[in-house]
Amino acid sequence: MTDTGTEIDDASIPSQSEKSLEHENVETGEPKMRAQGVDVYYGDKRAIDDVSIDIYTEYVTAFIGPSGCGKSTFLRALNRMNDTIPSASVKGRIELDGDDIYASGMDVVQLRARVGMVFQKPNPFPKSIYENIAYGPRIHGLAENRNDVDEIVEKSLRRAGLWEEVKDRLQDSGTALSGGQQQRLCIARAIAVDPEVILMDEPCSALDPIATAKIEELIDELRGRYGIVIVTHSMQQAARVSQRTAFFHLGKMVEYGHTSDIFTNPREKRTQDYITGRYG
Numbered sequence: 001m002t003d004t005g006t007e008i009d010d011a012s013i014p015s016q017s018e019k020s021l022e023h024e025n026v027e028t029g030e031p032k033m034r035a036q037g038v039d040v041y042y043g044d045k046r047a048i049d050d051v052s053i054d055i056y057t058e059y060v061t062a063f064i065g066p067s068g069c070g071k072s073t074f075l076r077a078l079n080r081m082n083d084t085i086p087s088a089s090v091k092g093r094i095e096l097d098g099d100d101i102y103a104s105g106m107d108v109v110q111l112r113a114r115v116g117m118v119f120q121k122p123n124p125f126p127k128s129i130y131e132n133i134a135y136g137p138r139i140h141g142l143a144e145n146r147n148d149v150d151e152i153v154e155k156s157l158r159r160a161g162l163w164e165e166v167k168d169r170l171q172d173s174g175t176a177l178s179g180g181q182q183q184r185l186c187i188a189r190a191i192a193v194d195p196e197v198i199l200m201d202e203p204c205s206a207l208d209p210i211a212t213a214k215i216e217e218l219i220d221e222l223r224g225r226y227g228i229v230i231v232t233h234s235m236q237q238a239a240r241v242s243q244r245t246a247f248f249h250l251g252k253m254v255e256y257g258h259t260s261d262i263f264t265n266p267r268e269k270r271t272q273d274y275i276t277g278r279y280g
């Protein structure tokens with residue numbers, strides 16, 4: 001996809017009457033995740049206001065919007081990462097395969113394996129490359145013996161596009177890798193526990209352009225196998241890697257749709273203002 005982001009000028013954006021409705025209802029099949037009427041609070045301050053969205057395995061979904069609009073807060077609500085913030089609370093319903101992830105019986109450790117997360121700053125464990133990958137499958141009972149673990153380590157590193165670079169140095173520390181390699185190691189670590197969804201919170205913001213391009217290629221290769229949701233500050237990145245985009249502003253999800261529509265044919269003026277660089 002081309003860099004459509006900030007290069008769009010007003011003249012290229014059709015008026016309401018010209019807008020195609022054919023993409024209005026963007027999905028048909030069952031979503032992997034569904035959020036309905038979700039509010040997230042920090043204490044009594046509402047950071048997310050009545051957000052509803054479906055997440056599909058078939059597509060990469062990008063969350064965009066100006067700083068502080070709540071993208072990361074909402075992303076973290078999707079695997080209960082907000083539970084680690086004492087003042088945070090969530091209202092509404094978030095489902096994974098139809099099950100309420102905030103239900104009292106939900107095993108949060110299991111949930112975070114099914115809905116994995118990759119953070120802004122690569123955060124490998126201060127252990128070997130091998131152990132970074134092997135730890136999760138062992139504690140989740142996915143491997144019975146050393147052979148199983150070896151297989152998972154190789155498969156995960158291959159899927160994350162890192163195997164060829166590290167296969168001869170699996171006992172080296174994960175923290176000795178370059179930033180881009182560390183981020184791919186973190187993606188491999190998420191993959192190793194067989195997730196269904198991978199949440200990525202600005203996964204390239206600490207990386208140089210070449211490492212960024214590799215992560216973007218990887219995201220494209222992983223699409224379809226896992227539901228992928230990416231928070232990004234870069235509209236160019238959203239346009240390159242995602243098929244669906246949600247635009248957030250002041251805690252609300254203003255607009256959701258096909259990425260191409262959001263960037264060339266937005267329905268809402270606030271989306272148009274953002275993609276044309278009026279704020280953010």
Ligand SMILES: Nc1ncnc2c1ncn2[C@@H]1O[C@H](COP(=O)(O)OP(=O)(O)OP(=O)(O)O)[C@@H](O)[C@H]1O
Nearest residue numbers: 042047065066067068069070071072073074085087
């Ligand atoms: N741990 C926290 N405690 C209190 N308020 C918070 C906390 N984390 C975020 N907020 C507030 O919630 C709102 C949304 O923040 P969030 O980080 O989700 O936005 P964002 O869109 O991801 O921003 P950015 O693009 O700058 O990362 C902001 O007003 C922020 O100050």
